[in-house]
Amino acid sequence: MKYDPTKAEIWDKVWAQRMDLDVYPPVTDIASEIAEVVPDVRGWRAIEIGAGTGRTSIELARRGADVTVLDISEQSLELAKRFAQKADPATRKRLSYVLADGLDPPFKPASFDILFHQGLLEHFRNPFLLLEANRRLLKKGGLIVVDVPQTFHIYTLLKHIQMLFGGWFAGWERQFTPASLARLLRNVGFESIHTYGDWARPSLVYRVLRGILKRMGIRLAMYPRIFTDSAFSRLAERLRRKRLFLWTVLSFGVIGRKV
DSSP: OOOOTTSHHHHHHHHHTTTTSOOOOOSSOHHHHHHHHOSOOTTOEEEEESOTTOHHHHHHHHTTOEEEEEESOHHHHHHHHHHHTTSOHHHHHTEEEEEOOTTSOSSOTTOEEEEEEESOGGGOSSHHHHHHHHHHHEEEEEEEEEEEEBSSSHHHHHHHHHHHTTOOTTSOOOOBOHHHHHHHHHHHTEEEEEEEEEOOSSOHHHHHHHHHHHHTTOOOOSSOHHHHSSHHHHHHHHHTTSGGGGGTOSEEEEEEEEO
8 A cells, every 4th residue: 555644644643553642752852942032932823733641832831932833633633732732821822723634724824923734744745845935934034944864774674675565554655864854944935043953862772672562561661760861861962963973863853044
């Protein structure tokens, strides 16, 4: 069966299997990266396209932004709402949810100060379509945050092997380098102002092993101590901020300004 990873049915199936909230957050911390550029987002209008679990939206709402959580999948929005139940009432009040296609969002042009997505652009064979739709939603000078898988990583090799044999969950997926993503954003009308990235912590190997054992009824800790409170973790945090290491991370992102 040939899958179209931009269709709701695929993502409804993916997120329906994660309603127990046992889901790792995104590899990168977009809310903290935004804070590097905009320390105070109170009063900002933000939108997340392709929300997944919505945890970045929840964090931005906690920091004072009014955030719209948009996804094509009903199951994704349901999962995002479940995670939001853990937040305080003031945070939940600043969140709204919209079931819609990111290519045809139901908003007027220039409605938002900041727009972001994680793990979304790589599913579009023509990424310009999504980015152009994103650009229309932003005010002049507004910020876009695009977070994607990085090309030179074992994840890319494993993904393409599964795609070759028809075993990849979404059927198809691309990847980017920091230079290619910055160039793509520039061609759509954005000025790149900040680039960041990170490795999976805990590692992909541990995550896969944990998932296999979970299906067997054996539960490992989500975060082994070595990945959360150790010299190893502190070293990884320092290294990920060196530009050279952006070519080795699992996921990276670019923050751009609409010109």
